[in-house]
Amino acid sequence: xxxxxxxxxxxxxxxxxxxxxxxxxxxxxxxxxxxxxxxxxxxxxxxxxxxxxxxxxxxxxxxxxxxxxxxxxxxxxxxxxxxxxxxxxxxxxxxxxxxxxxxxxxxxxxxxx
Amino acid sequence: xxxxxxxxxxxxxxxxxxxxxxxxxxxxxxxxxxxxxxxxxxxxxxxxxxxxxxxxxxxxxxxxxxxxxxxxxxxxxxxxxxxxxxxxxxxxxxxxxxxxxxxxxxxxxxxxxxxxxxxxxxxxxxxxxxxxxxxxxxxxxxxxxxxxxxxxxxxxxxxxxxxxxxxxxxxxxxxxxxxxxxxxxxxxxxxxxx
Numbered sequence: 001x002x003x004x005x006x007x008x009x010x011x012x013x014x015x016x017x018x019x020x021x022x023x024x025x026x027x028x029x030x031x032x033x034x035x036x037x038x039x040x041x042x043x044x045x046x047x048x049x050x051x052x053x054x055x056x057x058x059x060x061x062x063x064x065x066x067x068x069x070x071x072x073x074x075x076x077x078x079x080x081x082x083x084x085x086x087x088x089x090x091x092x093x094x095x096x097x098x099x100x101x102x103x104x105x106x107x108x109x110x111x112x113x
Numbered sequence: 114x115x116x117x118x119x120x121x122x123x124x125x126x127x128x129x130x131x132x133x134x135x136x137x138x139x140x141x142x143x144x145x146x147x148x149x150x151x152x153x154x155x156x157x158x159x160x161x162x163x164x165x166x167x168x169x170x171x172x173x174x175x176x177x178x179x180x181x182x183x184x185x186x187x188x189x190x191x192x193x194x195x196x197x198x199x200x201x202x203x204x205x206x207x208x209x210x211x212x213x214x215x216x217x218x219x220x221x222x223x224x225x226x227x228x229x230x231x232x233x234x235x236x237x238x239x240x241x242x243x244x245x246x247x248x249x250x251x252x253x254x255x256x257x258x259x260x261x262x263x264x265x266x267x268x269x270x271x272x273x274x275x276x277x278x279x280x281x282x283x284x285x286x287x288x289x290x291x292x293x294x295x296x297x298x299x300x301x302x303x304x305x306x307x
Contacts, residue, residue, distance in 0.1 A: 058233040090193035092230035094222035
């Protein structure tokens with residue numbers, strides 16, 4: 001259980017984190033630490049999480065220098081001194097008339113759970 | 114074909130204050146040509162620039178590769194690689210600029226944000242959408258995600274006839290004030306209407 005994990009807040013979200021570039025939080029996993037971040041800064045939540053509580057698809061989360069999708073995603077354990085970096089995944093696109101949401105394959109590909 | 118003499122001038126309404134996004138004809142043409150070159154796939158890139166006293170000026174348009182993983186889906190999906198994002202953030206910072214926003218194309222599709230766009234959008238950035246129909250650049254629009262993510266505020270685009278040499282001049286903002294329509298655009302929720 002770590003209590004000194006640094007979170008680097010991307011420029012786009014600093015306005016929702018009191019203007020801060022860095023926030024320190026604790027927890028056992030990446031998911032815990034980000035949960036503390038959004039508890040402390042509630043306006044961040046909708047930009048990091050979907051309504052169902054999962055991390056949004058187009059958010060890159062790095063623990064130190066590794067993308068958590070190649071680790072254990074939100075369940076990745078953290079230690080004191082670790083740095084979590086949030087990097088926007090800039091994406092989008094026109095959609096076909098019959099599509100309303102990402103396909104289940106896209107969700108699997110881009111999810112963090 | 115687009116009119117290369119036309120200057121695209123996007124006006125941002127931010128917290129009730131009229132904010133101008135200056136954009137030269139050459140910069141608008143770069144985006145249109147990128148869209149045409151990439152057709153029928155979506156193309157994407159960065160808008161780097163500066164904001165001074167509520168006036169935003171595009172200093173550089175940076176085309177990048179569409180890194181959406183599935184090649185056969187790039188006709189309707191785009192993604193900017195995190196490496197490109199971090200590089201442009203660093204370059205902008207080193208130049209004393211910032212990332213103003215991003216552009217991407219909609220091949221054979223209106224220049225309006227889709228649900229996919231809204232799902233993936235980040236607050237605080239201008240999202241420019243270039244429609245490309247049958248290999249030719251069509252309409253171009255610019256959008257800001259609302260803070261509650263419920264939809265977008267559209268940025269007005271107004272012809273102003275500026276050239277790149279004039280973009281930093283004191284006359285730029287004055288020209289914008291004089292020629293800009295300040296009507297509020299209807300709130301656009303990013304839903305397709307077919």
